[in-house]
Amino acid sequence: MYWGRVASPLTVTARCLEKCHRGGKFQHTRTSLSSWMITDTGTVHVTGNSLVPLATMSSASTQQWSDKMLEVVRWSNSFYSKGSSREACKPFFVADHQVGHVTPNVLQYLLDRPDVIHITRHATTNDVQRVSLAPSLTTFEERTTKMAGLLEELKKLDVFVTLRGWRNEMYAVCASYHDETLMNMERAATCLFGIKQYGVHLNGYCHHPTKGLCMWVGRRSPTKSTFPNKLDNVAAGGLPSGMLVKDCLMKECAEEASIPEFIAEKAVPAGAISYFYEDERGLFDETQFVYDLELPADFVPQINDDEVTEFYLWTLQEVKEKIASKEFKPNCALVILDFLIRRGFLTPDADPNYVLFLQGLHSDDPSGLFR
Amino acid sequence: MYWGRVASPLTVTARCLEKCHRGGKFQHTRTSLSSWMITDTGTVHVTGNSLVPLATMSSASTQQWSDKMLEVVRWSNSFYSKGSSREACKPFFVADHQVGHVTPNVLQYLLDRPDVIHITRHATTNDVQRVSLAPSLTTFEERTTKMAGLLEELKKLDVFVTLRGWRNEMYAVCASYHDETLMNMERAATCLFGIKQYGVHLNGYCHHPTKGLCMWVGRRSPTKSTFPNKLDNVAAGGLPSGMLVKDCLMKECAEEASIPEFIAEKAVPAGAISYFYEDERGLFDETQFVYDLELPADFVPQINDDEVTEFYLWTLQEVKEKIASKEFKPNCALVILDFLIRRGFLTPDADPNYVLFLQGLHSDDPSGLFR
Structure with a gap:
């Protein structure tokens, strides 16, 4: 067994192994090793007659x-990740630009607010397809004011932990960083709409x-x-x-x-x-x-x-x-x-x-x- | 009109404008400008009484x-992009790992090759859902050999321009860079499977x-x-x-x-x-x-x-x-x-x-x- 200047047992990722090895022999461009074995724990032990190129192998600590x-x-x-709320989220739109996502948990508090929130449903299944700021709100000022009013009410309900950390700091809501700001929103509330x-x-x-x-x-x-x-x-x-x-x-x-x-x-x-x-x-x-x-x-x-x-x-x-x-x-x-x-x-x-x-x-x- | 040390007409992106301006006045942290106007061409002309902070504005050339x-x-x-083949593509799998995508154009040449290619169809609509390397091919060597045979035949058909540029260079097919290599594939063919x-x-x-x-x-x-x-x-x-x-x-x-x-x-x-x-x-x-x-x-x-x-x-x-x-x-x-x-x-x-x-x-x- 060759350990050379390596302090801890060598471990080789599957990719490194593929790179170095095909058909029972290491075929590295700069060095060669005569054989290798994988233990029950997945550790690769290397035997050979030349220096192990350290760059090709991750040490246990790396x-x-x-x-x-x-x-x-x-x-x-x-x-x-697979267990996330991603699949259950609905896109959130302002003026036909998607600016965020709404989870089912937040959505239930937006369903009955037609003055601020517009819900688009599927024609046959009636499933919610998208959540939008009411299209009647056409200016930056109207949108910002109406959303602020809704958020004040949600804060009073005290169901969202994030709104307890109210920042009194306005964040810009836009489709993409370099686009125009569609409205402003209290910083603590942006995570409710995935802004x-x-x-x-x-x-x-x-x-x-x-x-x-x-x-x-x-x-x-x-x-x-x-x-x-x-x-x-x-x-x-x-x-x-x-x-x-x-x-x-x-x-x-x-x-x-x-x-x-x-x-x-x-x-x-x-x-x-x-x-x-x-x-x-x-x-x-x-x-x-x-x-x-x-x-x-x-x-x-x-x-x-x-x-x-x-x-x-x-x-x-x-x-x-x-x-x-x-x-x-x-x-x-x-x-x-x-x-x-x-x-x-x-x-x-x-x-x-x-x-x-x-x-x-x-x-x-x-x-x-x-x- | 203020041009200061700016050689070409100032242009301000919508985002910069939003950042600098709210309610008719520039409100920049380091300088202020008294007013602005947007011409028919979208160019913003700035008037004011102090230096324009160049970092906030893109010149026409920038x-x-x-x-x-x-x-x-x-x-x-x-x-x-919106007009791409993305929506019409089917995922390509090897050993239950997605490794690429297949366009409808390529798919038509793979439909009748059960020894190499496995097609999964929707139970009721019969639409193709995924394209896989035949699951009977379980080793690196079998997969590489069988795929090479298929590619040689496709090359003879001479319907794919990329195969005219055959490289005789083997590329590794894997689900993710650090994962094991599932098979090798001729470099010129990888774009047919979106590898x-x-x-x-x-x-x-x-x-x-x-x-x-x-x-x-x-x-x-x-x-x-x-x-x-x-x-x-x-x-x-x-x-x-x-x-x-x-x-x-x-x-x-x-x-x-x-x-x-x-x-x-x-x-x-x-x-x-x-x-x-x-x-x-x-x-x-x-x-x-x-x-x-x-x-x-x-x-x-x-x-x-x-x-x-x-x-x-x-x-x-x-x-x-x-x-x-x-x-x-x-x-x-x-x-x-x-x-x-x-x-x-x-x-x-x-x-x-x-x-x-x-x-x-x-x-x-x-x-x-x-x-």
Whole structure:
């Protein structure tokens, strides 16, 4: 048996095995191994006469990290899982543009509201086909006012946990980010209608003189209404209606981490991640614009409001371990996973879930391109 | 009218306008403008008393480039467009895993082949529901051999243009990249079954002493069976069955651009793009792993095989203009678009199609996460 410089037993994913092996012999382009066997536990033991190319095989710890990370990615896209409410949801329209989804649980409170909500039913089966804002509401102002009235009533009913966390923050409802805003809606209510929401997150990193590449991570306050005590990016926030992405980022940098404007303005956009989860509050169809900011090695973020309790400076390896744990707010873990992929800290050959990670980081419906 | 330092007439996308304006006044966080008007052509003319924040507005040339680029992104995802064959396609299964799609045009040649192809029909309507490889074929070898026989016959019929470009190159068929390979299939035939295909593309860039950041671009040979004469990445290729991504990249670097191993091995993985188009040859559901390689400023790629006729060293601005033209092989244009987004050369505030670009660069079905 050959273990070479490998500390833990080698495990080979089915794909790696297929790549290396056909017909009983490894046929790798750079090395060869005489034979292999699979144990009862699925571990592959390798025998041979040359070095194992480590890039072709996941060590037990790589496999373990990757599978834990995949759990976070899957949780963040639970709307696409087999047991989700996806199939029972009805599309939600404003002015003939689909802007979200409504679950049966929410739908029951919208059925008898013809002044605000229009229900389209199948001609023969009478099944609900789509839910729309009443087409009589033709202006931004009418739609925003009428929806706000409905939400105030739903809040008084006290049946939706999300409405207990009322934010007094208006979010833009639109068919696609670059389209016109059809109406505004209270942020806490958007998950009841599965409204596509946008935010901005920052990877704040630095080149530490002794530790190497490090990243600043925040811990959310225990009093936050969502994900209390979880680890978070150094600065992040939802995009309020009418604000530019970069301005929102600058605001969050100042409010959450006391990053001064002359540093924050150096943040560089690096794309966006999209995911879609559901939980007890509702449906979260979110896109987060991602920025990277190299912070000076001697800069230390300062707590400025009630949102954060502490900041940590961790090496990339430490951050990598943490994002696969349940300690991180899931979407913040995805923002860092995207950073690791973009900067080459994960590779398609070594990581057994690389392609699935990318699917989970960009789960927007491509039909949106042709609206 | 205020034009300030803006050379061409300002155009403001509907989204930018919504962001800046509510109720007749611009309400931007950093500046204000007294009024605006929209002309018959949709151009927004701005009057005001302070500097226009350029980041909030797309100039006519930015809008034009972005809309042209969006055409390339949409072409690359034509399978999701409204007039596509998507709704008429039937899923293609091997061993109960969906691995592709079959169009009605291909289906007619598979209906009477029970030794290789199994057709599942609806119990009452008799409509075809799914197309499968015959379940009697249980091993990799049986499936590969039987499918190869069928393809040889289809080739003789000479009804599929793609089979005239027979490659003698085996591609792996699997449900998802990291899953086991269910069978191999001749590369030229994969588009008949809409098989998910994988490749690797390289952004080869350098820091030129006077021109700044530049990128090497190749021109495909006029004799290539696909996309002759089109512009291409400096090195790229489909992933043959059984080869690692990095090894495939190293091979293409040597074969296509004579990049020596000691330089090529420095290539850094930066994720993957996914898109799905159809053309007269068939269905192309592709994922390309993306690598970036900083080439030495004095390195010049050399033609080594018949694939490339010429290499160009262009500034990033020149490359950016070209990828929005029809001169590039579309998927190579997407690889460079991804580079521009990852490195901050496009921003969500300034580019009117930023979010749509990201949707088109990552159009994999998120249900794949939960197979």
